[in-house]
Amino acid sequence: MGVIRTFIAIRLPGEIERALGRLAAGIRPAWPERGVRWVKAENIHLTLRFLGATEEERVGGIGEGLAAVAGEHEAFELALAGSGCFPNGRRPRVIWTGVADDAGRLVALQSDIEGLVRELGWEAETRDYRPHLTLGRVRQGVKPPQGYWCGDPPAMTFAVGAVELIESALQPGGAEYRTRYTAPLRGRGV
Numbered sequence: 560m561g562v563i564r565t566f567i568a569i570r571l572p573g574e575i576e577r578a579l580g581r582l583a584a585g586i587r588p589a590w591p592e593r594g595v596r597w598v599k600a601e602n603i604h605l606t607l608r609f610l611g612a613t614e615e616e617r618v619g620g621i622g623e624g625l626a627a628v629a630g631e632h633e634a635f636e637l638a639l640a641g642s643g644c645f646p647n648g649r650r651p652r653v654i655w656t657g658v659a660d661d662a663g664r665l666v667a668l669q670s671d672i673e674g675l676v677r678e679l680g681w682e683a684e685t686r687d688y689r690p691h692l693t694l695g696r697v698r699q700g701v702k703p704p705q706g707y708w709c710g711d712p713p714a715m716t717f718a719v720g721a722v723e724l725i726e727s728a729l730q731p732g733g734a735e736y737r738t739r740y741t742a743p744l745r746g747r748g749v
């Protein structure tokens with residue numbers, strides 16, 4: 560068995576993906592044409608933990624661990640909130656939209672997933688978790704445009720009912736994602 564590239568994420572309902580796709584399309588003309596790789600609407604997601612190189616035979620064990628963690632968290636709601644650039648607006652690399660997690664449910668879930676992947680042998684993530692939905696990746700050296708380049712998302716909320724282990728196949732046209740395991744949160748759909 561081989562080694563694949565994986566990450567753990569929350570996928571978005573289609574209407575949220577489409578709303579974010581429209582948001583990205585609205586700010587796209589402000590940026591240099593080839594200066595940003597825009598994420599296809601159906602690929603926009605909320606990463607919880609990037610795992611990177613993962614031996615195929617470990618997928619089942621990660622899935623079982625995710626099922627156990629997810630089963631300890633109730634399904635919850637998030638709201639789209641704000642937009643910005645990492646690391647900052649002067650030297651943008653990632654154009655993102657944020658989520659409001661006022662009750663701390665997302666951070667609690669992410670922290671338990673971090674604990675799980677540490678138990679499974681991954682190195683600790685040293686950077687703080689900053690939840691975001693990546694809309695585009697800015698090529699090195701591209702300057703931010705003048706004026707309105709990072710629009711606010713519409714006021715929309717969505718239910719988080721599961722976390723997914725996703726395989727990412729890097730292709731010239733952008734990463735292709737394939738869900739390898741879906742772990743439902745408690746009370747989903749109730």
Ligand code: ATP
Pocket residue numbers: 564566606608609693696727729730733734
């Ligand atoms: P591409 O690399 O072709 O732009 P992508 O970034 O969507 O596509 P991956 O690089 O496989 O695909 O990343 C999958 C997810 O993990 C994305 O949300 C990405 O932002 C995140 N990610 C990738 N590398 C890291 C990392 N080193 N630390 C934290 N998150 C990461």
Ligand code: MG
Pocket residue numbers: none
């Ligand atoms: Mg990447």
